[in-house]
Amino acid sequence: MNASHLGERRLLLLVGDLAGSIIALLAVTWFAEVWGSPDNTPVFVWCLTLAAIDITILRATDALDPRQAANPFSGGFDGGRAWVIASLIYLGVPYLSAPLLASRYIVLQFVLAGLAIRILWRILHAALVRQARLVTRYVIAGSGPGATEIAMVIARDLGPDHEVIGYVDDDARSIDDGSVSRLGDYAVLSDLIASGTVNTLVLATAGAMPARLQRQVIQAYERGMRVVPMPALYESVTGRVLVDHAREFWATTLPHLDQDWAYRLASRGADIVAAVIGLIGTLCLVPPVFVAMRLAGPGPLFYRQVRLGRNGVPFVIWKFRSMVPDAEASGGAQWSRPGDARVTGVGRWLRRTRLDEFPQFWNILRGDMALVGPRPERPELVDRLEEAVPFYRVRLAVRPGLTGWAQVKASYASSEADTLVKFQYDLYYLRHRSVYLDLLIVLKTVGVVLGFRGT
The missing domain is CATH 3.40.50.20 (Rossmann fold)
Structure with missing residues (x-):
């Protein structure tokens, strides 16, 4: 399945999912007799709102992966989960959604009707794919x-x-x-x-x-x-740039970084808005996180560490502390591994929800970081990795990000080999970065957080 075939299958899935969602909405609102009231928003606005939310959740939860959808069980589960989340969000949107909250029975009808249609469509889709199988x-x-x-x-x-x-x-x-x-x-x-x-x-x-x-x-x-x-x-x-075998032709893998002023302006504007909202959220998190850390043991609330920013300029990154104090006192800089004994119980939960990264909104507001980009690395690790990949520092050509393509596509890097795989994803991002890709990464990050699939 090449890229064009993947795109066609993804589009087919999306069209079928959206058609089922709209059918469920129209059927339930028609039976509930809420059409035509002068007090209500026009029906097409209800449909557009539902479609926008549905598309967002489908992308955020990776429910449009044609390879997963080829299996009726995984495809039905992914599609059904996305529908339940999207429908509940839709019901909470004022003015632009259908007035269904007046009756819990109508709400239940809406959610279950959409769920049934979604699962049936996914099963039908998988059957159609098997029938039309082309090797x-x-x-x-x-x-x-x-x-x-x-x-x-x-x-x-x-x-x-x-x-x-x-x-x-x-x-x-x-x-x-x-x-x-x-x-x-x-x-x-x-x-x-x-x-x-x-x-x-x-x-x-x-x-x-x-x-x-x-x-x-x-x-x-x-x-x-x-x-x-x-x-x-x-x-x-793979969504990665192959660098393992580049050898003397490594320069051909380098991305073109010349971005137009509109992208830079939109990106920085989004960074500032996200940083302000994120810092408000961080302030709300401080009291419960502080109490949880104090109950778990001694140590500071925040953790600061030097990382390399754009053009290799060092800056201090802020995080909620997730490890025991002085975690590297004996061994120096090292990668965190699954089941790392240095990670506290509270820290493990903070990492899984990605809440430990929230203080970095301050770095975004300052301009040290962006909302989306390659994750910032420590200077000593960059020096070590540069010995394995001579052009590893190319990722320093842009501001590092709070989240990135590597973070939503790969698991946590616990070794040099894992970090080099993430570097391939970073190169892909640098080569293809755009407003669309940035939005896709943000949506996928939301899916990771909601699914507690952090590290």
């Missing part, structure tokens, strides 16, 4: 360092509808780990193209493309095959 078969041209990686990604992330037939390369010894079968040299491509055995050609050559492979690529394109460079396919499937 995408890939052949990998070349055996560069990324050939094995992309074959593994296709098998792991795209599911049974995607199959790697093998790879072609003039060097018979190029891949020797047995993960991908060699079909022959580049000449074999002609037979594969003519037979229709494969429908997607992945280019994974190391260095310049050989002239005779270029001819085969043109032939494949003329025959209607999809031809895609390995890095582009990797990016579209």
